[in-house]
Amino acid sequence: MSGRAFLLFLFAPALFGQVTFDRILAADQEPQNWLTYSGTVLGQRYSRLNEITKDNVKNLEIQWIYQAASLEKFEATPLVVNGILYTVQAPNDIIALDAATGRTFWHYSYNPSPKARPCCGHVNRGLAILGNTLFMGTIDAHLVAVDAKNGHLLWDTTVANAESGYALTHAPLVVKDKVIVGTAGGEFGIRGFLAAYDVPTGKEIWRFYTVAGPGEPGRETWGGDSWKTGGAPIWVTGSYDPVLNLTYWGTGNPGPDWNGDPRPGDNLYSDSVVALDADTGKLKWYYQFSPHDEFDHDSVQVPVLADLDWPDSSGQKKMRKVMLWGNRNGVFYVLDRATGQFLLGKPFGDVNWVSGFDEKGRPIRAPGKVPTVEGTMIYPGSEGATNWYSPSYSPRTGLFYVSTWADYGSIFFRVPVNYTEGRVYAGGWPKSHVPDGRAAESQRKDDEGHGSVRAIDPNTGARAWEFKMNDVTDAGVLTTASDLLFSGGREGYFFALDARNGELLWKATLGGVVASGPISYSVDGKQYISVTAGNSLFAFGLKN
Amino acid sequence: MRSIPLSILLAAGAALLLAQHGYTPADAEEGEQLFIENCALCHGPEGDAVPGVELASGKFRHASSDEDLGQIIKNGIPGTAMPPGNFHEHQITALIAYLRSMAASPSDNTIALGDAARGKVIVEGKGECLNCHRVNGKGSYVGPELSDIGAIRRVSRLQRSLIDPDAEILPQNRFYRVVTRDGATVTGKLLNLDTFTVLMMDSNEQLRPFLKSNLKEFGFIDKSPMPSYQGKLTSGELADVLGYLVTLKGIEKK
Numbered sequence: 047m048s049g050r051a052f053l054l055f056l057f058a059p060a061l062f063g064q065v066t067f068d069r070i071l072a073a074d075q076e077p078q079n080w081l082t083y084s085g086t087v088l089g090q091r092y093s094r095l096n097e098i099t100k101d102n103v104k105n106l107e108i109q110w111i112y113q114a115a116s117l118e119k120f121e122a123t124p125l126v127v128n129g130i131l132y133t134v135q136a137p138n139d140i141i142a143l144d145a146a147t148g149r150t151f152w153h154y155s156y157n158p159s160p161k162a163r164p165c166c167g168h169v170n171r172g173l174a175i176l177g178n179t180l181f182m183g184t185i186d187a188h189l190v191a192v193d194a195k196n197g198h199l200l201w202d203t204t205v206a207n208a209e210s211g212y213a214l215t216h217a218p219l220v221v222k223d224k225v226i227v228g229t230a231g232g233e234f235g236i237r238g239f240l241a242a243y244d245v246p247t248g249k250e251i252w253r254f255y256t257v258a259g260p261g262e263p264g265r266e267t268w269g270g271d272s273w274k275t276g277g278a279p280i281w282v283t284g285s286y287d288p289v290l291n292l293t294y295w296g297t298g299n300p301g302p303d304w305n306g307d308p309r310p311g312d313n314l315y316s317d318s319v320v321a322l323d324a325d326t327g328k329l330k331w332y333y334q335f336s337p338h339d340e341f342d343h344d345s346v347q348v349p350v351l352a353d354l355d356w357p358d359s360s361g362q363k364k365m366r367k368v369m370l371w372g373n374r375n376g377v378f379y380v381l382d383r384a385t386g387q388f389l390l391g392k393p394f395g396d397v398n399w400v401s402g403f404d405e406k407g408r409p410i411r412a413p414g415k416v417p418t419v420e421g422t423m424i425y426p427g428s429e430g431a432t433n434w435y436s437p438s439y440s441p442r443t444g445l446f447y448v449s450t451w452a453d454y455g456s457i458f459f460r461v462p463v464n465y466t467e468g469r470v471y472a473g474g475w476p477k478s479h480v481p482d483g484r485a486a487e488s489q490r491k492d493d494e495g496h497g498s499v500r501a502i503d504p505n506t507g508a509r510a511w512e513f514k515m516n517d518v519t520d521a522g523v524l525t526t527a528s529d530l531l532f533s534g535g536r537e538g539y540f541f542a543l544d545a546r547n548g549e550l551l552w553k554a555t556l557g558g559v560v561a562s563g564p565i566s567y568s569v570d571g572k573q574y575i576s577v578t579a580g581n582s583l584f585a586f587g588l589k590n
Numbered sequence: 591m592r593s594i595p596l597s598i599l600l601a602a603g604a605a606l607l608l609a610q611h612g613y614t615p616a617d618a619e620e621g622e623q624l625f626i627e628n629c630a631l632c633h634g635p636e637g638d639a640v641p642g643v644e645l646a647s648g649k650f651r652h653a654s655s656d657e658d659l660g661q662i663i664k665n666g667i668p669g670t671a672m673p674p675g676n677f678h679e680h681q682i683t684a685l686i687a688y689l690r691s692m693a694a695s696p697s698d699n700t701i702a703l704g705d706a707a708r709g710k711v712i713v714e715g716k717g718e719c720l721n722c723h724r725v726n727g728k729g730s731y732v733g734p735e736l737s738d739i740g741a742i743r744r745v746s747r748l749q750r751s752l753i754d755p756d757a758e759i760l761p762q763n764r765f766y767r768v769v770t771r772d773g774a775t776v777t778g779k780l781l782n783l784d785t786f787t788v789l790m791m792d793s794n795e796q797l798r799p800f801l802k803s804n805l806k807e808f809g810f811i812d813k814s815p816m817p818s819y820q821g822k823l824t825s826g827e828l829a830d831v832l833g834y835l836v837t838l839k840g841i842e843k844k
Contacts, residue, residue, distance in 0.1 A: 516784045
């Protein structure tokens, strides 16, 4: 039997069948595909493919390039199903490509309302799939279902009102027979929520407000009527534990961003991780990383689920279901994902807003570190020590990898603010301490902030190694079963590091900002690494 | 945050300037709030955070009249990052009022501007400015180009650069030094620095690329190569130079 015939035999059900939820749950068993935003529902962005190794990675070369007809940032992570690559060209075009050649099968174009007003670009971060249906959130806050065979629209559901500042930018998450999305708009005084929709019809099944309102626990953490404009958006894809049947999502900043006076209290569930029953949307537990945040420290990171040996109360190490989290606020956390118990919190970046944690894991604030009329220097700065960029966890190395903005602070200013529907509701602004700071990318000094890929030992929070860049980075991280790590940065390099020690093994100049998470897949046994840079999607493979 | 309350600013020359444009201080105050909420995220509180755009200079690349400004606020500038704004007419008026008021801070009003023609002679002669700077096709490429400096810098910042050049060196004007493997030292204006490479213009005005892996040493030169003109020029001569620099508005569109 030839190699290809053998593969066909082995993967026949997967090749010709639909993408069932069982397949998504076991996505690590078919590493030729990339079936959900982070590769698996655990959020690890780890591939079991190992054709590309430390020895041959130097022979990687471009196999194809897809140049998007869009000048918007290309933040989407593709899906790959049986040799077909699906991705989103900003703002909301779905493209189906031959994953081996980059040629286009079909193209679906959704025209968002011109009244959409996303804070930070008409971006989209990707798709979800179930059966033969693709799901995309749109910049004007719709959720659409599109036939994966021909790109025809199946249904179009209005999730929220775009004119009020709501938008959908992240890749949806499919859990069983539902597709889950949350709303962006944290700079517009929205009331954030997460909602689950029925896959065949697009009908809403449940909704969880990330800002606790009347009659809900947590309402008391919003002074006055501030819950109505409390923000707490969701703009990065969550994770799912099938045994606990919990889906985990990170929430964004409370509104207004930089002046907490209109919203006295902790502002639940902003800047938190919420664990919801996937069938009902009921809150099982939450942990708030940044109570009463005034630094825009969105906790919109992918919740990374892993099983670690962790000491119990008697000091005995036992397998524990945990969640790893490198937060925009600069702290690396380990939580028990069954209960939300705080197990560890340790800065992985430069941090001056927190001096420690109480026994329940609540941060103890450093005195005087709040935005002021005159401005206060806060570390990490406004973009955070990391942001939405996907981290990675390798079960082989046991390390957690996160793209970091190091040595990076901003001066935070506070001003009075009033809410007007559909307008920016921020209450201040962050400013670079570098004169004319926005021009500094190409002449950056180390103490003005720089990018770094950092490897963290989740058992201790200690840094195992780092790979320093000159400019900052918006790139996600991918690790593979041959202990390779792929990432990039604003300088336009895409590179491979040794995941065990951070040594640079290979790099390519892609000529544009890498602002997405890389993926790996294979077609006919040949492994590909794919990533976006600038306005293009690149696929790399070994020289034939 | 603008550190001086607007009400105090308006007590001085700004009130006169606003009156010339037909605005009230209340317009400007509303405009300041709108500016902070809608514009400062990109333009910064001082209106100087977008490279090459200094709103507080009172001079605009794409606009001269209030009507032009209103069109830009409403429609954005196609092909740039400036987006169309979602404002009512009275809000646009308020924003224009605030932009006009920014141009009249007391410090700028109190700086003496001398004779532009005499200033030009000093810049091209005893000041030796063109040894490093370039104005309308004359002079060196190594220092910051000055041909449009009057359109993009406030007078107070120009004056500070003349008296205390180290006070603020913008990132795009930083100098850099490398030592190659064979021991040659090259200094010049840093054009692009990344993890692996250094691009600079050397002191002979040549564009020079270097791979860091081929360098023995590399790093920033922290002091400005520009001397202070305090004491080198009389206060009258400094005023003349400023008087000349503010006339430099870039190439006229034909």
